[in-house]
Amino acid sequence: MSALVLSCPALLLVLSLAGGASPPPVPSAPRKMPLTGGPSLSIQFRLPKERFTAAEARSARIILRNEGTEPLELRDPFRDADQSLAYTLTGPEFPDGLSVTWRSFVLRNPAYVLTMDEAPRIRLGAGQAIEFVVDLHEWLPATRPGRYRLGARLQQEKLTVSAAPVEFEIVSSSAGVPSLGFVVAASYADAAMAAWIQDVDGQPMLMANGYDDQNAEDTEGGVTMRAATLQGPVEPGSTEALVPWSNDAQGDFSVHWLMWRHGTSLVAVGGMAATTLKPFRFDLGETPERIVRPPLESVAGELFVPVVGAGGRTLRLIRFQTSNDATEVTPGREVGRVILPGVPVAARATIQPSSVGNGVSVLLVEESLGGLDLHHVRTTSTGRLTRVASTLVRGARALPGSEPGLWMDTAGRLHALLVAASPKNPRRALLVEARYRADGRMEAPPRVTPLGLLPDAPRAAVARYRIDAHRGGEPYWAILLEDGRVLHRDSNDSHGPMKTRNPAAVPLELFLSRDDYLLSADPVLGPTFEQLR
Numbered sequence: 073m074s075a076l077v078l079s080c081p082a083l084l085l086v087l088s089l090a091g092g093a094s095p096p097p098v099p100s101a102p103r104k105m106p107l108t109g110g111p112s113l114s115i116q117f118r119l120p121k122e123r124f125t126a127a128e129a130r131s132a133r134i135i136l137r138n139e140g141t142e143p144l145e146l147r148d149p150f151r152d153a154d155q156s157l158a159y160t161l162t163g164p165e166f167p168d169g170l171s172v173t174w175r176s177f178v179l180r181n182p183a184y185v186l187t188m189d190e191a192p193r194i195r196l197g198a199g200q201a202i203e204f205v206v207d208l209h210e211w212l213p214a215t216r217p218g219r220y221r222l223g224a225r226l227q228q229e230k231l232t233v234s235a236a237p238v239e240f241e242i243v244s245s246s247a248g249v250p251s252l253g254f255v256v257a258a259s260y261a262d263a264a265m266a267a268w269i270q271d272v273d274g275q276p277m278l279m280a281n282g283y284d285d286q287n288a289e290d291t292e293g294g295v296t297m298r299a300a301t302l303q304g305p306v307e308p309g310s311t312e313a314l315v316p317w318s319n320d321a322q323g324d325f326s327v328h329w330l331m332w333r334h335g336t337s338l339v340a341v342g343g344m345a346a347t348t349l350k351p352f353r354f355d356l357g358e359t360p361e362r363i364v365r366p367p368l369e370s371v372a373g374e375l376f377v378p379v380v381g382a383g384g385r386t387l388r389l390i391r392f393q394t395s396n397d398a399t400e401v402t403p404g405r406e407v408g409r410v411i412l413p414g415v416p417v418a419a420r421a422t423i424q425p426s427s428v429g430n431g432v433s434v435l436l437v438e439e440s441l442g443g444l445d446l447h448h449v450r451t452t453s454t455g456r457l458t459r460v461a462s463t464l465v466r467g468a469r470a471l472p473g474s475e476p477g478l479w480m481d482t483a484g485r486l487h488a489l490l491v492a493a494s495p496k497n498p499r500r501a502l503l504v505e506a507r508y509r510a511d512g513r514m515e516a517p518p519r520v521t522p523l524g525l526l527p528d529a530p531r532a533a534v535a536r537y538r539i540d541a542h543r544g545g546e547p548y549w550a551i552l553l554e555d556g557r558v559l560h561r562d563s564n565d566s567h568g569p570m571k572t573r574n575p576a577a578v579p580l581e582l583f584l585s586r587d588d589y590l591l592s593a594d595p596v597l598g599p600t601f602e603q604l605r
Contacts, residue, residue, distance in 0.1 A: 112139045113146075115224055115235035125245045125272055126215040127279060127597045129299035130208040132222060134235070137201035144196045146228055150204040151191040152178045156228045161212040163220030163242075172211050181210075183296075209299040215596055217244045245272040247279075247598040252581050252591055253315025253366060254539060255323070257425035257482070261540035262286055262585045266599040267313040267330050269306065276310050278303040278341075278348050279598060280330055285585035295589055295601040303330065303341065304348030310334045316369035319426045321541070327394055329375045331367055335359070338377055338404065343394040345401050352392045354404030358382040361415070365475070365579070368423040370430040376423070377404075378434050384415030387434060387449055389457050408457030410449055414438040417470045418490070422478040433486050433512070435476050444468045444492060444504070450512045460512030465504055468492040468520060473532030475579055477547070479539055484510035491523070491533035491549050499526040503535070503549060527569060528553040534580035548584055550604065552576050558590060560604045572602045 118133040138144045149157035155173040162169040178184045196202065214220060223237040250268035254261060262285045270277045281300040313332045320326035329342035336359055340352040356379065364378035364387075375392040389408035394401075416436040424431045431451050438445040448461040469492060477489040486508040494500040501523035507515045531552045538546040550560040557569035558576060574592040577599070581591040589601040 113137070113144060113226075113231065113233050114139050115226060115233050117222060117224070117235055117238040119238055119240055122239070123241045123243050125270060125277070125279075125300075125302065126217070126242050127245070127247065127270060127300045128209075128302045130240070132206045132208055132238070133203055134206060134224060135201050135203040136196075136226070138196040138198055141198050143198065145193055146196070146231060147191045148194045148202075149191070149226055149228075150174070150202065151188065152184065152186055153188040154191040156191075157224060157226045159206060159211065160223045160225070161208070161214065161220055162223075163214060163216075164218035165214040165216040166212075170212055177211050207299075214242060217242050243273055245270050245277075246595055247593060248311075248313065249577055249579075250591065250593060250599040251312075251314045251365065252583060252599075254317050255321055256317060256319045256423060256480070256539050257427070257541050257544065258321045258539075259541050260585075261538060261543075264583050264585075265315045266591075267315045267332075268598050269310055269313045269332065270302075270598065276306050276308060278306050278310075278313060278330065278332065280315070281599065283583070283599070283601070285583070285587060285589070294587075294603060295583065295585075297600070300598060306332060306339070306348050307334050310339070312363055314363070314365060314367050316367040316375060317423060318369040318371075319423045319430065320369070320371040321426065326369050326371055327373045327375070327396055329367070329369050329392070331375065331377065333360075333363060338363075338379070338390055340375055340392050340404070342375060342392070343373070343396050343398045345394065345398050350401060352394070352401055352404055354390050354392070354406075356381070356388070356390075362419065364419045364421045364434055366421060368421060368432055370423065371426050372430060374430070376421075376432050378419075378421045378432070380412075380416060380419060380436075385412050386410070387412055387436065387457060389432070389451070391455075407455055408451065410457045410459050412436065412438075412447065412459075413462065414440065414445065416447070418475055420476040420478050420488075422480055422486070424480045424484060425482055427482055428480070428484045431484075433478065433480065433508075435478055435486075435488050437470065437476060437490060439470050440464065442466055443495075444470060444490075446488070446490075446506055446518070448486065448488075448508055448512055448514075450486075458512075461508060461514050463506065463514050463518060465492075465506075465518045465520065467495065468502055468504055469495045469498070471498075471501065471530050471533045471551075473552075473578060473580070475534055477535035477537050477549075479537035479545055481545065485515065486512070487537060487545060489535035489537060489547050489549070491535050491551060492520075493530070497525075499529060500524070501526055501530070501533075501551060503547075505547070523549075526551065526553065526559065528555045528557070530554070532576075532578050532580050534582060536582045536584060538584045546584075548582060548588060550580060550582060550590055552578070552580060558602075558604070560588075560590075562588075562604065570602075570605055574600050574602070576602075
């Protein structure tokens with residue numbers, strides 16, 4: 073059976089219908105409370121499944137039903153003013169039990185506003201039910217693996233009813249390296265998507281989540297942390313889960329791709345037809361030197377993946393294409409290839425704002441005896457790759473794990489940013505800036521700016537531009553030191569390098585929004601964000 077839900081502001085009226093294809097929920101046996109005059113009330117939990125990871129959303133549907141033959145009147149227990157219905161979670165993280173009511177949850181969370189002081193009264197006819205979905209990951213957060221028991225107790229005036237507890241398990245899991253995806257030229261850059269692979273009892277799972285910097289759950293600012301969505305199992309040995317950067321600033325047309333690599337194959341899901349067990353796939357025929365981050369998603373439903381081939385001397389462009397309503401999974405295809413003059417030590421890709429087109433640019437960084445060679449490769453009007461500019465930056469050498477930052481403005485010019493080092497002292501950091509015309513060629517000689525002497529040896533670095541329509545083009549950089557501290561653009565104003573709560577995710581990634589954040593990784597929950605101070 074499934075349920076048709078007719079929603080009022082906080083009241084859900086439920087009618088039973090013939091069931092769909094979704095897996096059956098895990099119900100608890102209802103407990104009934106006899107009342108004077110014939111009616112009785114039952115409370116029942118339903119869980120969508122029995123096993124969860126700590127990172128994903130966990131919800132429980134609670135159903136209150138008048139099992140009697142006469143109407144029943146009570147205060148609405150699903151309004152935020154209510155404190156008559158208490159939920160209790162008992163398990164490894166809460167051996168003595170943790171209890172919460174609607175009212176206590178609202179009062180402890182600044183993201184919610186208490187809209188009334190007393191819940192209104194409702195009337196349930198014979199056989200009628202109301203129901204509510206409790207977000208357990210918010211109301212009763214738990215991350216420690218083990219078996220948990222969820223119960224509830226309703227106490228109003230002369231009415232006392234308890235639900236039969238239901239049990240679920242939080243399974244052991246470990247999160248892989250996350251990646252972030254953004255929208256190019258959006259009005260504001262306050263939203264990000266993340267993807268990563270989570271190992272769940274030996275089975276790799278693709279996870280995804282959305283984050284924002286709208287201060288919704290933290291009055292002091294910060295990134296809103298939400299429960300993740302488990303996309304499904306992927307093949308053992310899968311790596312490099314990536315979220316594309318999109319140029320669909322309106323968010324109406326793009327397919328919302330996710331991709332990863334399995335051996336020599338690029339694998340992706342997007343639209344309605346593909347699943348993690350039946351994905352889009354393209355076999356490269358070789359283990360690539362690197363996938364150039366990020367993959368790129370156009371408003372036309374295309375996913376472009378630049379790849380440096382085995383040996384590092386070719387750049388290949390792979391394209392997947394679909395629509396949201398497509399019913400078939402189509403094969404990917406190679407749409408461009410160029411020969412590179414040398415093996416790149418760093419690379420980055422970007423896509424034009426949709427107002428300019430769907431052109432792709434790739435910047436590759438090669439070390440040479442004279443300094444750093446920057447190679448700009450872009451797509452032509454026919455979608456094929458062409459190398460349009462190579463420039464030597466003298467007096468600079470590559471910093472370990474330093475990834476360039478790219479920004480394409482609305483005039484079609486490409487701006488590139490890279491953290492490098494002095495050839496004479498690897499702890500003396502430099503910032504290299506280059507700009508290319510709309511035809512892809514160099515607009516002016518690259519500019520090199522000293523950043524000063526690092527307090528410790530560098531382990532990795534990242535440079536980024538803001539990419540939104542309002543503040544696009546503002547540069548930012550961060551350097552991860554060997555001792556785990558992070559030096560960033562504003563460190564001199566905030567008393568030197570900062571220590572992060574969780575290890576920084578490598579490759580480094582920044583979320584530049586209302587504030588500036590470094591992507592870090594919780595070993596169980598996946599992506600977390602450290603405000604750069």
